[in-house]
Amino acid sequence: MTEARTQILANIRSALTGGEPRTPLRMNELKARIESSTPKAQPHFEDELLNRFCQKHVAVHGTYERVAAQDLEGGVLRHIGAHQVDPQLYLGAGPLLDAVQWSDQVFTYFKSADQHTQVAVSEAFAAIAETGTVVLCSGASTPTSHNFLPEDHIVVVDSARIVRHQEDVWTLLRNREDAAARVVNLITGPSKTGDIEQTIQYGAHGPRRLHLLIVELA
Amino acid sequence: MSAVASQKVAFRERTTRALRDSNLQQAMGKARGGFVDKRLEAMAALPEFDETRDAARDIKDHVLANLDGYLELYEQKVIENGGQVHWARTAEEACQIVADICKEANAQVVTKGKSMVSEEMHLNSVLEAAGLKVVETDLGEYIVQLAGETPSHIIAPAVHKTREQITELFHEHHSKLGYTDRVTQREALVNEARSVLRGTFVTADVGITGANFLVAETGANVIVTNEGNGDLTSSLPRVHIVTAGIEKVIPSLDDLSVLLRVLARSATGQEMSAYTSLYSGPRQDTDSEGPEAYHVVLLDNGRSTMLGGGYRSMLRCIRCGACLNHCPVYSAIGGHAYGWVYSGPMGSVLTPLLNGFDDSVDLPNACTLNGRCKAVCPVRIPLSDLLLKHRLEQYRRRLTPLFGRFLVRAWAWVATRPRLYQGLMALPLWLMHWRGHRRGALEHIPFAGGWTDSRDFPTPAGRSFIRQWHSRKGKS
Amino acid sequence: MNSDKIKTSTQVGLFVTCLADLIRPQIGFAAVALLEQAGCTVRVPRNQTCCGQPALNSGDSASTIAIAKMVIKTFAQDDYVIAASGSCVDTICHKYPELFRNDALWAGRARALAAKTWELTSFLVEVMELQQVEATYDGVCSYHDSCSGLRELGIHDQPRQLLASVVGLELKEMNENNVCCGFGGLFSIKYPDISTRMVSDKCANVGHSGVDTLLGGDLGCLLNIAGRLRREGAPVRVFHVAEVLAGMTDGPAIGEGESDL
Numbered sequence: 001m002t003e004a005r006t007q008i009l010a011n012i013r014s015a016l017t018g019g020e021p022r023t024p025l026r027m028n029e030l031k032a033r034i035e036s037s038t039p040k041a042q043p044h045f046e047d048e049l050l051n052r053f054c055q056k057h058v059a060v061h062g063t064y065e066r067v068a069a070q071d072l073e074g075g076v077l078r079h080i081g082a083h084q085v086d087p088q089l090y091l092g093a094g095p096l097l098d099a100v101q102w103s104d105q106v107f108t109y110f111k112s113a114d115q116h117t118q119v120a121v122s123e124a125f126a127a128i129a130e131t132g133t134v135v136l137c138s139g140a141s142t143p144t145s146h147n148f149l150p151e152d153h154i155v156v157v158d159s160a161r162i163v164r165h166q167e168d169v170w171t172l173l174r175n176r177e178d179a180a181a182r183v184v185n186l187i188t189g190p191s192k193t194g195d196i197e198q199t200i201q202y203g204a205h206g207p208r209r210l211h212l213l214i215v216e217l218a
Numbered sequence: 219m220s221a222v223a224s225q226k227v228a229f230r231e232r233t234t235r236a237l238r239d240s241n242l243q244q245a246m247g248k249a250r251g252g253f254v255d256k257r258l259e260a261m262a263a264l265p266e267f268d269e270t271r272d273a274a275r276d277i278k279d280h281v282l283a284n285l286d287g288y289l290e291l292y293e294q295k296v297i298e299n300g301g302q303v304h305w306a307r308t309a310e311e312a313c314q315i316v317a318d319i320c321k322e323a324n325a326q327v328v329t330k331g332k333s334m335v336s337e338e339m340h341l342n343s344v345l346e347a348a349g350l351k352v353v354e355t356d357l358g359e360y361i362v363q364l365a366g367e368t369p370s371h372i373i374a375p376a377v378h379k380t381r382e383q384i385t386e387l388f389h390e391h392h393s394k395l396g397y398t399d400r401v402t403q404r405e406a407l408v409n410e411a412r413s414v415l416r417g418t419f420v421t422a423d424v425g426i427t428g429a430n431f432l433v434a435e436t437g438a439n440v441i442v443t444n445e446g447n448g449d450l451t452s453s454l455p456r457v458h459i460v461t462a463g464i465e466k467v468i469p470s471l472d473d474l475s476v477l478l479r480v481l482a483r484s485a486t487g488q489e490m491s492a493y494t495s496l497y498s499g500p501r502q503d504t505d506s507e508g509p510e511a512y513h514v515v516l517l518d519n520g521r522s523t524m525l526g527g528g529y530r531s532m533l534r535c536i537r538c539g540a541c542l543n544h545c546p547v548y549s550a551i552g553g554h555a556y557g558w559v560y561s562g563p564m565g566s567v568l569t570p571l572l573n574g575f576d577d578s579v580d581l582p583n584a585c586t587l588n589g590r591c592k593a594v595c596p597v598r599i600p601l602s603d604l605l606l607k608h609r610l611e612q613y614r615r616r617l618t619p620l621f622g623r624f625l626v627r628a629w630a631w632v633a634t635r636p637r638l639y640q641g642l643m644a645l646p647l648w649l650m651h652w653r654g655h656r657r658g659a660l661e662h663i664p665f666a667g668g669w670t671d672s673r674d675f676p677t678p679a680g681r682s683f684i685r686q687w688h689s690r691k692g693k694s
Numbered sequence: 695m696n697s698d699k700i701k702t703s704t705q706v707g708l709f710v711t712c713l714a715d716l717i718r719p720q721i722g723f724a725a726v727a728l729l730e731q732a733g734c735t736v737r738v739p740r741n742q743t744c745c746g747q748p749a750l751n752s753g754d755s756a757s758t759i760a761i762a763k764m765v766i767k768t769f770a771q772d773d774y775v776i777a778a779s780g781s782c783v784d785t786i787c788h789k790y791p792e793l794f795r796n797d798a799l800w801a802g803r804a805r806a807l808a809a810k811t812w813e814l815t816s817f818l819v820e821v822m823e824l825q826q827v828e829a830t831y832d833g834v835c836s837y838h839d840s841c842s843g844l845r846e847l848g849i850h851d852q853p854r855q856l857l858a859s860v861v862g863l864e865l866k867e868m869n870e871n872n873v874c875c876g877f878g879g880l881f882s883i884k885y886p887d888i889s890t891r892m893v894s895d896k897c898a899n900v901g902h903s904g905v906d907t908l909l910g911g912d913l914g915c916l917l918n919i920a921g922r923l924r925r926e927g928a929p930v931r932v933f934h935v936a937e938v939l940a941g942m943t944d945g946p947a948i949g950e951g952e953s954d955l
Binding site for chain 1: 454523
């Protein structure tokens with residue numbers, strides 16, 4: 001324990017309790033508060049989840065297509081075709097994505113993105129209807145670089161994984177069987193900046209375009 | 219000249235310069251209405267907004283009342299995740315810690331996501347003195363760095379720059395990199411910055427970010443951005459360093475959601491920023507990429523002292539910038555006039571507390587106490603009340619000019635003696651009325667040039683209400 | 695004597711405010727007229743000068759306390775205390791109790807005063823339930839919301855409600871009507887260039903609104919705005935809202951001379 005740490009904690013205790021040490025009972029209370037934590041003051045809305053999600057996503061300059069699970073490659077090709085981008089796909093992983101039999105119309109890479117990467121295709125861990133947000137977790141086959149370096153980011157969303165509120169994602173994460181994700185990215189629309197004349201411009205440092213392929217399994 | 223007197227001169231000079239700076243005034247004028255309107259729209263779209271603000275305030279108050287406990291729980295989690303936590307009492311200590319980490323990593327290039335705490339610490343100059351190349355990656359911070367300036371707003375660092383000024387900056391600094399065209403359009407400027415910085419992101423050895431929040435439940439730091447630069451800074455380099463004030467810790471992910479809901483709406487009117495990210499530690503075996511080392515530097519720098527007094531509520535601050543956006547004084551003089559990294563109402567409250575009262579006498583006084591800051595704060599910090607509290611503290615410490623204090627005491631002494639007061643006022647009132655009743659307003663009043671240099675002063679009636687009333691009605 | 699026929703009228707003490715007392719007494723008379731119109735009996739104690747804001751805002755709590763004690767004593771006997779100023783009422787209601795927090799006796803007295811002190815238009819509407827006034831004013835007006843009144847006391851609808859009943863008066867909202875005018879008491883002379891910038895912005899908004907009259911509930915703001923409008927040569931007339939509501943607009947407006955009429 002460094003001297004700085006001891007002194008800072010002592011200063012805090014002195015300011016709060018006149019110097020009395022923090023008791024184990026109190027620490028357990030704090031831990032309990034964390035463990036029994038529940039949502040507070042959530043926005044109330046009754047909209048159907050998929051509709052709300054799509055509407056919010058579009059409102060932040062995102063695009064999407066609803067496709068069948070078998071047509072994911074088609075969805076990808078249509079998007080990159082519309083923007084005249086080469087079919088060099090950096091692929092992530094997920095139940096829907098892993099099931100795709102990619103044809104030879106595309107080149108697929110299973111590695112980190114670099115500064116020349118044009119397109120990455122990821123699968124969302126979950127999506128949030130409240131704000132039109134997709135949730136991506138880091139992992140062995142889901143590199144974080146895919147979310148930020150490419151020009152185009154395509155994300156596959158299983159509509160059954162669209163939850164109502166942000167807190168619902170925390171519940172999913174807490175109950176995950178896999179190891180806890182080191183990085184969780186909540187992504188809402190493509191990259192943007194207002195730093196020049198306080199006017200929004202897209203494609204600051206992250207992807208210029210965020211395109212979703214939403215799959216509704218029967 | 220005393221510290222107080224020289225600070226005063228400095229403040230006056232900066233505000234005079236700011237008011238005469240047509241570029242600044244143009245830029246601030248453009249920014250003003252936008253922030254206010256967007257926040258209002260966001261509020262209107264969320265019926266639960268005020269309830270959420272109350273919940274946010276309560277979470278922060280609970281944490282502050284248990285700050286040491288939550289810091290220890292957070293630290294435990296970071297260590298469990300394989301990260302390291304460093305504690306710094308002062309800015310100097312914090313800079314040294316960061317410099318040492320960079321040195322041990324044999325770093326040459328450091329990228330930075332936006333971190334107000336790192337500005338507070340003057341981290342960049344320490345790292346540059348140690349031979350490192352430091353590159354700000356948030357577009358506003360990058361612009362400000364090219365200009366050799368400090369940020370003038372806590373979330374919009376280059377709000378004081380016009381597009382024309384940015385064009386010149388890019389042309390001057392990017393030509394040698396091969397970008398020889400003078401770019402004027404916004405889209406092209408953003409594209410050029412994107413292109414220029416891309417290479418830096420991938421070659422940086424160390425990435426330094428701030429943290430909007432530190433979550434005790436998982437040991438994660440949270441960054442809220444729109445550009446994606448913070449994430450590129452956090453995830454690409456070998457070493458990720460997080461610099462954060464000790465007050466940034468919050469208990470759980472559910473608490474995070476409450477605070478996120480008020481943060482973006484208060485700052486820019488958004489419901490969510492484009493990127494809200496949680497980073498918890500160095501790469502694991504289950505990761506395909508990520509930093510080898512993850513360090514959190516917790517900075518005190520006077521915050522623990524603030525816990526004990528009547529200023530604790532200031533530690534609730536989530537650095538949204540709403541108070542700056544709604545302050546008419548900030549809007550008139552811009553952020554640099556405040557003389558430090560924190561400006562606007564939150565800067566005027568924090569600067570005396572972190573930097574000492576002697577050096578910041580003007581800040582709490584250059585304020586009309588109009589209360590808009592208090593009204594818009596997402597965590598309900600009574601900012602204008604704290605500024606008044608600063609004035610009482612300055613008086614106690616005799617930091618304000620002696621003559622002014624004497625005048626007020628003398629005036630108050632008379633004001634508690636109504637008959638004397640009326641007697642003394644009678645002649646000046648009559649004189650001013652005699653001078654100015656025809657025209658209706660006085661163009662010049664001796665010793666009151668502060669008013670009459672730029673404004674007429676409406677002529678007094680000549681006889682006070684109390685005297686008129688009591689001569690009509692007799693004694694009450 | 696049939697006791698049913700005796701109407702007990704509401705007793706109020708008028709806190710005239712230092713600015714109205716010294717510079718524009720007409721506002722005091724207008725306030726009295728309105729209170730009487732609403733059915734009050736008005737007492738004007740002689741032992742009053744100021745609420746103490748200038749001392750408080752300069753950080754001098756001792757001087758403020760001395761003045762506050764005088765105000766508390768002077769108005770102890772009144773059922774209500776009314777002032778035609780949001781900032782003075784804010785000082786009395788919110789700042790006085792805080793000043794005496796270490797003195798239980800005076801804190802109690804301060805709270806008692808705070809409980810019965812009201813700004814004029816909010817008192818007329820909320821307590822006296824006045825629906826309309828007997829006044830005419832031929833003009834297009836805008837109302838500047840003074841900061842303390844708006845944010846600390848919630849004064850916004852009440853003056854507008856009463857103004858709506860003034861015959862001939864058209865009310866138009868201007869941009870940024872709730873943005874500070876830059877008066878801030880001593881701020882206006884301690885930081886004159888910032889203050890001037892703020893009041894110039896306010897005058898620009900007045901100009902853009904196209905109104906011929908500006909109204910407000912705080913004389914400090916009105917002196918500041920009228921002073922700048924006059925210096926800029928703008929033809930907008932400035933009155934305290936009480937003057938318009940009481941029909942006392944025949945004479946010069948704020949900053950207007952006899953030669954302007």
